[in-house]
Amino acid sequence: MFLNIHSQYSLRYGTMDIKTLIAEAREKGIHEMVLTDINNSTGCMEFIRLCRKEGMDEQDDAGNIIKPAYYLKPIIGIEFRRNNQLLYIGIAKNKEGMRALNEFLTFHNLNQMSLPDEAPPFVDAFIVYPYSKRTGLKDNEYLGIRPNEVNKITGLSLMGMEDKLVILQPITVKNRVEHRLHKYLRAIGLSTVLGKLEPGDYCEPDEVFVTERNIQERFERYNFMIANTKRLLSCCCMDDYTFGHKNKKTFTGSTHDDLSLLTKLAMEGSTYRYGINNKEAIVRIKKELKVIAELNFCAYFLITWDIVNYAMSKGYYHVGRGSGANSIVAYCLKITDVDPIDLDLYFERFLNHKRSSPPDFDLDFSWDEREDVQDYIFKRYQGANTALLGTMSTFKDNAIIREIGKVMGLPKSEIDSFTDPTKNQLHANNDVFNKLLQINSRMKGMPNQRSIHAGGILISEEPLSYYTALDLPPKGMPTVQWDMYEAELIGLDKFDILSQRGIGHIKEAVQLVLKNKKEKVDIHDFKSFKTDPKLNSQLRAGTPIGCFYIESPAMRQLLKKLLCEDYLTLVAASSIIRPGVASSGMMKMYIQSYHSPDKVQYLHPVMKEQLAETFGVMVYQEDVIKICHHYAGLDMADADILRRGMSGKYRAKIEFDKLVARFFDKAKEKGRDEKITKEVWRQVSSFAGYSFSKAHSASFAVESYQSLYLKTYYPMEFMVAVLNNYGGFYQRWVYVHALQQTGAKVHLPCVNRSDSVVNIKKTEVYLGLIGIQGLENSLIEIIPNERKENGNYRDLEDLIRRTQLALEQAVILIRVGALRFTGKDKKELLWEIHNYLGNKTKVVSDKMLFHFPPKEYVLPDLENNMIEDAYQELELLGFPITLTMFDLLKTSYRGDVFAKDLEQYQGKVVKMLGNFVCDKTVNTVKNTKMWFGTFIDSQGNFFDTTHFPTSSPAYPFRGKGCYLILGTVVLDFGVPSIEVMKFAKLPIIDNPVLITK
Incomplete structure (x- = not known):
């Protein structure tokens, strides 16, 4: 009777997880039901698996039955909705039927098309429409009558329709209390307040489990409807679904050839890695190959090798890491660069006969090359069998309170106070706050939205649509609707294709060394x-x-x-x-x-x-x-x-x-x-x-070590590469500072010398246009591209004509110093640009046959100031180049002690001056907070501070700038740091522009 069950995977709609659905069914004596979540099949495999588990006795350690088996037939399908309106419910007869339903939904998801009013003809699936659709039904289609709709058909002639009517008892909530929770979920999903929900926005209060007998009593006048529903359910069977080893079975087309190829590649790689006839390596390779073959992992290794081989053919650098580095076969195939013999690594840590969960390789690529590798995988291994791995984000504490606060219509200030744990006692007797906590306790951990796994890709033997529909997230690649844990339980092992900035640093540094120093x-x-x-x-x-x-x-x-x-x-x-x-x-x-x-x-x-x-x-x-x-x-x-x-x-x-x-x-x-x-x-x-x-x-x-090699022998190129690949642990200015320490002359951006990113020629470095805050992305590309195609810009007017530069963007470039090639100071240029573009008339782009010099104007003397320049650089770059932060201080004091001499002052109280780099907060065993700080002194060296709970609240960190630090020098295994006693941010020289105003 239960053809339309919603779980929590009907996001922001259903309130029960799969286990609860099954427990409720068992309690009500229900023996068959259909899971039909809204526009997804996330929970279908979990539903089948847990129903089968329910059919087995549960025993304790002594073998005593603590929960007897209960037969519950799992049937799966999908409820299709458009704009929150029910269109129809698809119910799979078998595995092929579920594939058809998944592919129907996938087609519309991937092509970003709305679902049609009517379902296509399905051979192995039933379609149940709501009662409002009464004509044009196909052989596999039915009309569903809800218990509260019985009165609508009372007295009507149903001649010719008897075979097309079935009982439709939707299940969405556990009880009437959860119906209220459901309304909160719907308000969150619709981004509205509770009071504005319309009846059609949420489910009926009667969408709860009842006994089959209860339903039959309500339809006792329509026995044919009961028979139709039972007949539909009896036609459905999910026994074709099995779990385990769903990966692509072979790489070459046969398991025998897979093992032969893997053996050949491993032995060739052994010669490359260890030399000819290294007995220890060969013994270990043969031992691993035996286990790999017995566990049907030859194809997994070969596919990984194929991915790496493609990347290497394109000149991409990769790092193979994780437990896969325990394998000498992986080392010989160049999947990893870690020698397991040298490090005494055990293959069993990666793969063994008793391991229940699948292992995987983590392959890291540069952030700007990973997408091409992913694209290769999708093209190489058939689109229907390949997809990105999904993930499921859940409702979390503060996020729940904020969401519920919004749908309750609370002001932002009140919501903010409710999310501050230090004010919990203050709100203890607040009814609204306590209501929020009650809802929070019920909603916490519920699925909120589907997303993409960091880098997992699945490659299956059969089409993935047997097990899931596919989404098309912003990344633009088909993605399964469940996460890595479900993939593991189904029997699919992921390939982790990841990206990291460190590889980008290495890749670009090598390229810059070749270009700048002609060294490979x-x-x-x-x-x-x-x-x-x-x-x-x-x-x-x-x-x-x-x-x-x-x-x-x-x-x-x-x-x-x-x-x-x-x-x-x-x-x-x-x-x-x-x-x-x-x-x-x-x-x-x-x-x-x-x-x-x-x-x-x-x-x-x-x-x-x-x-x-x-x-x-x-x-x-x-x-x-x-x-x-x-x-x-x-x-x-x-x-x-x-x-x-x-x-x-x-x-x-x-x-x-x-x-x-x-x-x-x-x-x-x-x-x-x-x-x-x-x-x-x-x-x-x-x-x-x-x-x-x-x-x-x-x-x-x-x-x-690879990064360290480049930093040691090619420090300028390496630091430029770090800057161009989104830095690392620290803020951008720290890497600019490190670049300056290598002896490089770092220049402000210049439209005639800068590219979109940082460039280097010998020891001259020009910051890129991409680092200028407020500069439009289109201009970041147009300015250097136009210059390379048609030569340097002659003057301001030439720049405007060739790039269609608008007034606001021109002002940004002038203030950051990017037009200093003109020989005019910033104030002259600002006067000129306002005279030229002040009327806001768009300059016509044209290719001038002759260049006419711009009109000259006699201007009064305009004072320029390095302090003003530094302030503009702070605003537009985030750090100054013209001066340092120490130069901007009102005081000339630079501290009594410097970082390089700290070891000499162990146990002594010192006074130091430091430019703030970063801080870290940690919780102590007494549940208080303490802080660790990192600074650079005026000589350019790092030093670290410790701020204990007794002092930190009185002397907090106040963001960027230079601090005066008083504290005791302590050595921990010979490494100095300062235990802070007093701590204050120092004032900087006032901005001359503000003083003038």
Whole structure:
């Protein structure tokens, strides 16, 4: 009887999740129903899977049945709506029917077309129209009569229609209380206030589960309708759906040829990576290939290789990272650049027979090349079988309160106060606030809107439309309607095609070196990079500004504390810098052990043997696997499952508990002391939740070294590349400052010298037009392109004629100094431009045969001021070039101490002056806040500050500018910082323009 069920995936409409729908059906004794969410099929596979699970007994650890099996037949479909109006409901007879419904919706989504008034003829799907459509029904089409519409047909002749009427009992809410929640959702979805909702905007209050008997009683005068509905349901069967291994099965067309090709590529790659006949490498390759073939992953490896091969053929640089770097086959196929033999990485961390969740490769490309790689994948692997992975955003606390506040019609100031947690006590007796909290508790975590996964792409063996309809988000590529977790449960493994700025830095720096210095850089020569003393000295000094993953204040400090000057230490640093590791105390323990390795006490010889590299600390996930294997005797696959379970990534609790017991049993079999085993287990279980994949850290470290190489040997080109690829951890001015420190002469933008982005010629650098705030995007491209095509601009008039420059845009260029090529100062040019364009008549663009000099005007003396220039640069660029922030201070004082000398003042109170770079807020164990600051002194060197809760509220950060800092110098493992006692932002010289006004 239940042909029209809405779940929460009917976004901002349904109120029940799939589990609740099934629980309600079970309670009401319902044995078959159709999930038909509005314009999506997000929940269909989950619905089938959970209904099947309901049909199995649920047992406790002892095997006792705690929840008996209950048969519930899942049927799936889609409710089609246009502009919030129900058009028709599609119900799949079988898997092919669902494919047809999904493809119908997909076609309209991808072509951005409205749904038609009538559904097309479906062979394997039924269509149910609302009762208002009474004519022209096809063989597979019906009219649905709702229980509250029975009175409409009473007394009417239904001759000739008996076979076309079915019972339509929509389900949207759990009860009348949730009906109110539904109204809030509808108001949010329609962007209106509750009071303006019309009856057609929300569901009827009776759209709740009732018993089948209740429905039959209401239709007892129309038994034919009951029979029609039952017959329709009996024609539907979803048994064709299976779950697991839905990826593209082969790369070459046969599994045998796939394995042959993969073996050939791996062996050829072995020669490239390790030389001829490296026995250790060949043994490991063969071992991995056996597992890859047995788990049907040959095609997955070959498709990844194909993607990388395409990118390399186009000259794109990539980084393969994640647990895939544990694979020597991936290393030999150039998917990754991490040597698993060199780092003692375990393949089982990536792939093993007992792993329940699919592994994946993370492939990073430059931000401006990733889209082309994605486009290649879509063209290469058939559009119907390829799509981007979706994701589902949910309603969250403050967002819910803001949304509900809006639909309640509350003023913004009141909503703002309700979202401030410090005022919760103040609002404790406020009825409106308490009502908001009640709604918040019900709405929190509900799906809000579909979006796109950061980089996941699915490539399936059969069309994806069997499992989902496709959306067309702003990115412009077909996207499935569910997320990575659902993909995993269906049996689809994603390919992560990601982008990052660090690769853009490397790619462009290599290009700039070739162009500016005529030198070709082999950026893949990592083996020489990691032993280069110049690179390692920069690591130890903690000065890698602009370098991927190692430039943040916390990372720079860690590198100095570890005296880092080698690859393995950098790999460890890349792991222990993560927040969970630092807060757990593992970072401090590691640093202490690093400086005093002779004082490290190992619980057992096996711990020393396996963890000597990390001084007894389980820094990596691979360390956890090692100990489980070598100390307790678990095989590698079980060890990885145990590791995943301890980090919260393994769902089968019963199996996990069995493995824990197995850990102790196997350790006992090996004769391990029970007391020591308990302590080993305590350490293993406590570290596992924080440890990081060594392969992942190693991938980061390789890229860090590549950035560091470019920064060390080609610093100007590298910093220009950083600026042109959206910077990194810091604001733009920090990288301009770093560029100036390389000896480059950095110029303001100039229409005759600048491109859209920063350019460099020898040591002369011109900032790009793209950095000028307020300058239109079209002009950023037109100005340099027109100049390159037809020569330099002669004067202001020539620039205006050739680019159609408007008055407002011309003023921006003049004020930023981009027209200084004319030889006239800014005030002269402003006078000229207002005289020329002040009447706002559009200048006609023409190609002048002869150039006539502009009229000259005799102007009074106009005073120009460097302070005024610096203010304009601050406004239009975000930082000054003509002067520094220190030059703008009213005081000439620059501090008593400078950053380079801080170590000499340990324990002493010092007074320093610093230009603010950034700050970070952290919560203490006492639930108070403290701050960490980073500054640059007047000599151009970085230093760091610590602001404890007792002092910070009295001396807050106040944004950009220079600060006077009073505090005590402390050394932490030899690295200085200042514990702040007093702290104040210093005033700068007044803007001469404002003084004049």
